[in-house]
Amino acid sequence: MDTYKIILEAHSGIAYVALLTIAIAVINSIIGISAKNEFKPKDRRIALFALIATHIQFVFGLILYFVSPNGLAKIKAVGMGGMQAYDRLLALEHPLVNLIAIALITVGWSSHKRADENKKFKKIAVFYALGLILLLSRIPWQTWIG
Numbered sequence: 017m018d019t020y021k022i023i024l025e026a027h028s029g030i031a032y033v034a035l036l037t038i039a040i041a042v043i044n045s046i047i048g049i050s051a052k053n054e055f056k057p058k059d060r061r062i063a064l065f066a067l068i069a070t071h072i073q074f075v076f077g078l079i080l081y082f083v084s085p086n087g088l089a090k091i092k093a094v095g096m097g098g099m100q101a102y103d104r105l106l107a108l109e110h111p112l113v114n115l116i117a118i119a120l121i122t123v124g125w126s127s128h129k130r131a132d133e134n135k136k137f138k139k140i141a142v143f144y145a146l147g148l149i150l151l152l153s154r155i156p157w158q159t160w161i162g
């Protein structure tokens with residue numbers, strides 16, 4: 017297997033872990049807010065696990081962008097104007113929007129640390145949920161599960 021295939025496999029597999037752990041962190045925070053729970057070490061670990069999975073996914077995504085024929089190579093080969101909608105999703109929209117999503121999740125993590133005890137769940141819920149929505153909006157579903 018060549019480098020591209022290995023990285024694609026990893027990026028494709030870690031995607032499940034990243035999306036699932038972010039979703040769990042969002043649900044856990046919503047439960048925490050509704051039940052007015054105290055923010056415990058367990059809640060911190062759930063949010064941290066999602067952050068780490070997301071950052072690992074980011075690293076593989078970044079490498080993929082440079083080794084995949086559907087990343088930067090596509091833009092170089094056909095130019096911005098020559099791309100079909102699905103080319104644009106893979107080479108442009110997915111990397112760019114997911115980068116913003118990852119930044120939002122990172123901001124959520126950092127700001128929960130500085131937040132008052134009763135605001136920690138809210139920081140995680142809002143920023144992680146926004147990130148998750150952006151991620152889900154730009155997943156290349158056809159090639160991933162299709």
Ligand code: HEM
Pocket residue numbers: 024027028031034035070073074076077078080081084085086087106107110111112114115118151155156159160
């Ligand atoms: C948490 C964030 C991310 C998730 C959940 C995610 C998920 C995915 C999934 C499910 C695929 C389809 C894989 C397949 O066809 O088997 C994919 C493809 C791709 N991703 Fe990501 N991704 C993320 C972040 C990124 C970032 C930040 C970049 C680049 C900077 C990136 C670059 C790419 C590229 C170039 C492809 C197309 C690969 C190809 O088909 O050759 N991804 N991503």
